[in-house]
Amino acid sequence: MRDVAVLGIGQTPVAEHWDSSLRDLAYRALQAALDDARVPVPQMLFVGNMLSGALASQENVGALIADYAGLRGMEAFKIEAACASGAAAARMAWMAVAGGLCDIAVALGVEKMTDGKAEQATAALAYAADAEYEGEHGLSFVALNALMMQRYMHEYGYRHSDFAGFAINSHANATTNPNAMFPSAITAEQFERARPVAAPITLLDSSGIGDGAAAAVFVPLDLATRSPHPVVRVLASASATDTVALHDRRDPLFLEAAHVSAQRAYAMSGTTAEDMDFFELHDAFTIMSALSLEASGYAPRGHGVGMAIDGEITRQGRLPICTLGGLKARGHPVGATGVYQIVEAVQQLRGEAGPNQLAGARLGMAQNIGGSGANVITHILERRN
């Protein structure tokens, strides 16, 4: 298989885009990525999206977006893996280029969640859970995460306030990201006073509902070396699944699919967790940050929260995470999130992250999680020059 690079990136701000439709948002990110890559016509388009049917009565969004973007005729599909749809689309684009099927493939993540009532979005998000065994009993997606958080606190003896560092870090990083939905700093006091959503999860443990689109252009590495940008190579793309239903897991506090996909990514790239300069992880809820750090090899079992308590996850820490605000504060338009993570990793590796720039970042990891850990895709990216 061929070495692959990300040649271009594009994104819209995450916001309540009531004046833009799904295809508008998609077009803006796609065109920005093509402009950035300086390639006019890609050959394949993979659209990461979870909820276009449920919230916009629209499927077939691959063809829809290709046409609206002036690329009528181009091969285009929608890829869905719940909240990991974005990274799944990126993986397909990587696969198409690595396997030699085409030279220019675009991964586009897009989600439009705020047009209807918030209850509709909440109900549709529960499609990421097991409809017959979880959804049927009224378990919303936040309720599933609340069960995990409650159990984690019980098993390891943490208090809710111990998780504050994750939310504080994401919000602090978002303050200087022009594409962030919630660019306001928060304090530990605000974290503790936040309204409950599903105990112990509060509003400030949770990512919000937003609209957004992000795109990345994948090409063979040798084609990228002619780019005016620093070259960002895809060192690894790896994926694994677990049960959709939380009760079926061998251990509800270990994200096995995250572990397997991270291990595969390390093996594929010849790297380890210690080598990473940053980690764009899936902080849909603060508990997911802790579990991701543990499953991916950055902290022992039960010690993921300790990294937040000790400040190791800030931009000045041992392992900066969510460097442009993460799902919590940049925003979490579900099917788009995985592509936002890759776009932001490229920003860091190119040195284009502005006030959020990590000095000398050369190796970064992005991990996108679908469901409560059912579908996990990990990418490792490296700056080449």
Added chain:
Amino acid sequence: MRDVAVLGIGQTPVAEHWDSSLRDLAYRALQAALDDARVPVPQMLFVGNMLSGALASQENVGALIADYAGLRGMEAFKIEAACASGAAAARMAWMAVAGGLCDIAVALGVEKMTDGKAEQATAALAYAADAEYEGEHGLSFVALNALMMQRYMHEYGYRHSDFAGFAINSHANATTNPNAMFPSAITAEQFERARPVAAPITLLDSSGIGDGAAAAVFVPLDLATRSPHPVVRVLASASATDTVALHDRRDPLFLEAAHVSAQRAYAMSGTTAEDMDFFELHDAFTIMSALSLEASGYAPRGHGVGMAIDGEITRQGRLPICTLGGLKARGHPVGATGVYQIVEAVQQLRGEAGPNQLAGARLGMAQNIGGSGANVITHILERRN
């Protein structure tokens, strides 16, 4: 890229499977295909499905099915391209093997459409159209096809009864297919007396709503040569898109994406339309059969219907189509259909089509259409020994 073969196939009957859930159906087809292929553990699973969210409140079906089938941990995604989701999944599985990412990839199409009211399925099928410009005005999917049929009859001077041959052929072929949903022969008189759905389309122009699953196992060609089955090679896989909205087409009576994907498939395989021993086409409505034949090079513009009138499409004709009943009579569980087409093509090429067997079939084409022509995927398969 590597040569690829279809090593195993599996399917459930298309029916109203009220005693089986989506995952049950999927498992049955998947296990049958793995048994047929005599491989225990595939490496990647691509699920073609359009309506799991709308009709079963379930997304993330890739992980869901992998787990339920005893393949927990395996990489799995859902691929969506409206009614072409099945062939899109097959194309991804082909791409994964051809590109060298893995050696055993499964394409599984599954759809569960009959659990709710028929109106729900009809409303959800309209997601294949342009929600903002077609669905918004109340255009159902059958109404869009009715517009195409009306215009075709007007432009070329056909009567409704001229289309009878398509439905009669599909039903005749279904009578001896144990997996068919409507295995009853129909006559020209019944065709003409059928109830209208959206004029000029009647019940017997239309494929029905059904549940079903089909699966195909893709492997490198050299691995397939050890199979006890005749070896079926994937000579071509090709895809193209068009506008989702019918009114945006350059010509509403020419399926440009079908034309482009067929031409790409012919070029890739070094074949022409004349070489095909049969054609599993997308007869969701009789008008689509006519337009597919024309776009794919089997008949000049306006002459597709003539092939039905002249009996060229029967199992004894020049170009047998829908040899096991097609969408019309085998059934059309939308996201599964494209995989059923490939499974049936393999049955013909292996000589396993029973009473429906075409003597000496060595080269066949399967074409799956999403929307009213927006997303079209064409596969050409060849018997090697």
